[in-house]
Amino acid sequence: MSKQYTLMDHLQGQGITRRGFLKFCSITATMLALPPSLIPQIAKALESAKRPSVIWLSFQECTGCTESITRSHAPTIESLIFDFISLDYHHTLQAASGHAAEAAREQAMKDNEDQYILVVDGSIPTGNPGFSTIAGIDNKQMLIDTAKHAAAIVAVGTCATYGGLPHADPNPTNAVAVSDIIKDKPIINVPGCPPIPIVMTGVLAHFLTFGTIPDLDDLGRPKMFYGNSIHDRCYRRPFYEKGLFAETFDDEGAKAGWCLFKLGCKGPTTYNACATAKWNEGTSFPIEAGAPCIGCSQPDFWDNGGFYNALSQPTISIGETAAAAIAAGAVASVAASAIHKSAKAKAAKKHHTVTTDDME
Amino acid sequence: MSTNTIALNAFVEQMDSSMSAYFQSCTHCGLCAEACLFQTETQDPKYTPIHKIELMKRAWQQEMTLTGKLLKSIGLAKPITDDDLSEWEKVVYDGCTLCGRCSMVCPAGIDISGIIRKAREAFVASKHTPEGLRHGTKRAMELGSPMGVQLPALLAQLKHVEKDTGLSIPVDVEGADYLALLSSMEIMYYPEYIGALAKIFDHANVSWTLCSEAFEATNAGIQIGSSDLAAELVERIVSGAEKLKVKHVISPECGHAYTAIRWEGPNLIGRPFSFHVIHILELLDQLRAEGRLKTTGSWDESFTFHDPCQLVRKGGVVQEPRHLMGMFTTGLKEMPDAGVMNWCCGGGGGVSANPRAEDLKHIVFNKKKNQIEHTGVNTLVTACANCRMTIEEGAEHYNMDLNIIGLTEKLAEYLEPNQ
Amino acid sequence: MNIDSITLLNWARGSGFEWALAIFIFGTLYRVLTLLMLGRKRNLAPAKSAETSAGVRTVFRRFAPAKGLFSKAPLLHIAGITFHLGFFLILFFYTPHIEALKTVLGFSWPALPNSVITATTVVTMIAMITLLIYRITDPVRRFISDGHDYFIWVISFLPLLTGYLAFNHALLPYTLMLALHILSVELLMVLLPFTRLGHFIAIFFARFYSGSDIGRKGVSS
Known part of the structure; x- marks a missing residue:
């Protein structure tokens, strides 16, 4: 039986040196949050991985x-x-x-x-x-x-x-x-x-x-x-802490690289490795490119109230709710007032007139 | 109706926007306690002003709120029992002079003393009232004065006064400008006041009269807290004033009488008056401003002035006495908190007419005692017969060397003799 | 599907907020309207001075301690004023809060630096704890307090605590803490009009009424 084709065979076939492979193993260890002492074990496992x-x-x-x-x-x-x-x-x-x-x-x-x-x-x-x-x-x-x-x-x-x-x-x-x-x-x-x-x-x-x-x-x-939120690892975090926010995509704050919270950044509630692993071979990630995180690795990110609305903003439209509540409040008040007034009128009708007899 | 139902009913009758606002505003910060002399002097938390209105608040919750009504319908509401009424009677009457300091300090703007005044209506209706107050009120209703002072007694006193002053006291003069009212205490204990009035009005050429059918200014109905009775007493004055066709009615040196006739009067009888009500100090200050009062000489003694609660906090009469005193003396040493926030003597609001509250009254007088001692003087001027009486009794109780004088009489002493 | 933090947060920002706001508006309006509709009898005694302006004056004056009262209860005054002031600063001048209010009101205003808000939060919580201790230990406060007073203390404290923890990414994962923070605010909104917290609106009427009643007698209060 011929030896089974392993990952090492494959990499060598592609011209990857052992040094390059070990480098990859150490990157993998870091990524997997494993101690460096485990690098040889990773290398061994990967070398013979089927x-x-x-x-x-x-x-x-x-x-x-x-x-x-x-x-x-x-x-x-x-x-x-x-x-x-x-x-x-x-x-x-x-x-x-x-x-x-x-x-x-x-x-x-x-x-x-x-x-x-x-x-x-x-x-x-x-x-x-x-x-x-x-x-x-x-x-x-x-x-x-x-x-x-x-x-x-x-x-x-x-x-x-x-x-x-x-x-x-x-x-x-x-x-x-x-x-x-x-x-x-x-x-x-x-x-x-x-x-x-x-x-x-x-x-x-x-x-x-x-x-x-x-x-x-x-x-x-x-x-x-x-394990970490985008916000936790975001290089713009100091601006958040200082309360320096870009108000629009083209204002001075945006140019100065201030925090994109007000422009809807979902970084604080989004868990992903974008801020550390980055994209395009470690070139950049959305926030670095001036775009707020849209929270794409979170459930229901499409329905979280708009990509450009701040995380603290309610995700619903207020107008109709408020109008309905006002209408209901007015109706309930009129009804309750009628009850209050009748209670008062009833009490007035039953008024006990105080006379000198009460002064005995 | 059982008495506690009568009480509940009486509470509910008086509910209005302001009551509703007041009952919704309290967060139990307890700052009112710091303003109440019953609390500061006894350190007993039950005298915290906002606690005194608890039963009326309970009535509001149960009858005027959604949640309260709901709880009541399923039997979870705390009912207002006769025991509750008896318990609270002690703080509402014995432990409150309706001085109104609490209403001035409440951060939420709750007119606590105003509510206590209203709450008393329910205590009266359900017969949870102190005996002394009840009997005084009965005398006021039946005899015309809580102290039982009737016309012959007044006329007898007037004779003495006429003899002392050499002036005649007008009685039942139709068409006079001013109808002067008197308090029983003034007739019985401080007739000097009547003499002073005669002198001042003669000096300033004021057309005035007393009314044989309506001379009593005090209103026992207001003190005990019954609008029904208070209205009847106000009616007596109104009919006397209308009969004599006077333009003004003068409230004497008495606190609650002014509140009764000036502020509550028209509301009690349900129609505006055909005359104006003025406090004697307001009138005197008006005469002073018009240049109709001329004084001579100066009173050299150092003294202090006690602001009656009903005049400063419930009447806005604050500067008038000081202007008047300024005419004949520079010896005024103000007490701490003098003026609008002056401390009560401890005898107002019916407390002085309630023998059951006597010990408590003496305890809380300590506040006034400290205030007076702070000034270091031995003479006190005031403008309320009830304050005067209370302070005299308090001074005696504490063996204080204190001479107490009515402002009007003192002023009369320094009038320039007419040419 | 089990409820995870982000779902909870989304509910809090969406339906939860919608309900809370609706109940808050309903309850506040109900309180104000029923209060006003109860009416007041016309006062037949001629006023000594203008009552309306006196009422308005009292509405503002009672924000400050009454004359002579501060020294009688300095701790209560300092803690009480600090708590209220702190609460309003945090509520109205923290960037995320302004963003949230912008959605409701349609306009915004400048925020305070986050460091100021964090410090204010700590001070405000200390003030609240002081008030609680005072309520428990002071004989007057303890005597007049009931369960309701302690309940509304908790309800008012939670948003501060969860907000502070969320801001500092402490104790629980941020998303969950943020969700809890928003939920605690919504609980506060729902309960505001139906508890003693309703004083937030009632005091303006109370001050106006008592101020005009006292003011018409020529007394400034």
């Missing part, structure tokens, strides 16, 4: 997540890791189509029963099964079928993790997250619209290294990437 079978299902999605993970300007280790996996089924990336594609999925499921990793992007419509189908199979059914023998599920992007855009009010397809349907499998949520590439590969790296799923927060997100 090529896992990955089935990637795309439901109600925009392909942004796939774009994110594949669109690197130069080959990076994380993209190479992505290349290393045996991506047995992926709409956008696979050559096969139609029945051939479905057959590949079924074959992979069969060959790697209880061992393959299921990656899902996009939300699942639960309204009408016909809203979204692949090869005649509706999304929900395909998810249930494919999840059944998966080792773990990675929900990628905010649609798969929390419903995302399709789930946004009024949610015409009754879209739900993977975790709303699959209850009996470990699910790692990697939200973001899209998620940061290194976060996606980092999760895979963790799985490859330890064979386990990472520590998750209460929203099912790996704590190592989603």
